[in-house]
Amino acid sequence: MAKPLPYLVSLLLCLSLAIPSGARDERGGLKRRRLENVKLFVFGDSYADTGNCPKSLASSWKEPYGITFPGEPAGRFSNGRVLTDYIASFLGIPSPLPYQLRKTGKESSALGMNFAYGGTGVFNTLAKEPNMTTQIDLFQQLVEEKLYTKQDLNSSIAVVSVGGNDYATHMATNGSLQATFTESVINQLAMNIKRIHGLGVRKVAVTTMEPLGCLPAITAxxxxxxxxxxxxxxxxFHNQMLTKTVQNLNNETGNVAFGIIDLHRAFLSALKLRGNHTGSSKFESPLKPCCVGVEREYSCGSTDQMSGAKKYTVCEKPQLSFFWDMIHPSHQGYELLQ
Structure with a gap:
């Protein structure tokens, strides 16, 4: 099982309140074995998606995605594990079942479920897959079907990773960005996480948005x-508003029902950023992706429609790349976030 991410310590501090007092040892620490009873529900985008996007459309099901883990394409937008996998590992449970695979019988939904779809956002984006509101609809349907009991939900955690695709779509369709759009994103996100909590999930953790200006698609x-x-x-600006909103929601509920996973700070730390410049890093070229299209119109995983020839290149040492493609961290990048 993958080693836990150091920055997830903040997640444990937030979520430990969801664990019954009997799950603590004589020093007040958490008993790892009891965390195996936690159910993890995941909502969001490609940073969290572990196999929901359609195989016929998503690059995550094409080579060379998955070459590090599990050794072949498996629906993850990386060469290996993604955020969901590391959070699950940190909690001592298997990565939750993707919603689209719930009827395959190959895996169990007993430990939670992943509703995240690559390319989606709080609102509708350029992707046609379910946005966050619809993802919660799918979750609510399973709750109403009593797939999960009240007791199940009482020991559950939800993780939300969303935001970047909303801004990308807005910029692509409007060409500029106003502060009011950020406000609308945060307001809708607040409504969504309150709804998840209202369905019975004890703790909801939402990620801050990664530094968009450092993504290879921008630094190219x-x-x-x-x-x-x-x-x-x-x-x-988005993250400042998000943090303030989460604090207000906790004040409203009277307890720490909502938490922040500081993905933004984790990125900056891993990339060793000094201002907008990278400093000494574990990675050879921190902002350069490992897998890229051979020309502008191609991307990682692209092939010639006629011949099937590869239209991408992969770096010789993926373990030395923080970014896998133009948007997503590599297996090693996620592993070294702190």
Missing amino acids: SNSHKNCSETENSLTE
Whole structure:
């Protein structure tokens, strides 16, 4: 099982309140064995998706995705494990079953379920897959069908990873961004996580948004040398509003029902950013992706429609790349977030 991410310590501090007092040892620490009873429900985008996107459409089901883990394409937008896998490992449980695989019989839904779809957001995006509201609808349907009991939900945790695709879609369709759009994203996100909690989930943790200006899709314009200050400022504004909103929600509920997983800080730490420039890092070229299309119109996983020839290249040492493709961290990138 993958080793836990250091930054998930903050998640445990938030979620430990969901564990019954009897699950603590004589020092007040958590008994790891009792965490195996926790059910994990996941909502969001490609950072959390472990196999929900359709095989006929998503690059995550094409080579070379999955070459590090599990050794072949398995629906994860990386060469290996993604955020969901590491959070589950940290909690001492298997990665929850993707919603689309719930009827295969190959895995059990007893430990939770993953409703995340790559490319989606709080609102509708350029992807046609279910947005967050619809993902929660799917979860509610399972609750109403009594797949999960009240006791199940009382020992459950929800993780939400969403936001980047909303901004990408808004910029692509409108060309500019106003502060009011960020407010609408945060307000809808707040409604969504309150709804998850209202369905019986004890603790809901939402990720801050990664520094968008550091994604290879953005840094390609300067040969992956520096992050974009413009996009990173947008990200920081979003995260400040998100943090304040989560604090307000906790004040409303009178307990720590909602928490933050600081993915933004984790990225900055792993990339060793100094301003918008990378410093000393474990990675050879921190902002450069490992898997890229051979030309502008191609991307990681692309093939020629006629011949089937590969239209992408993969770096010689994926373990030295923080980013796998133009958007997503590599297996090693996720592993070293802190």
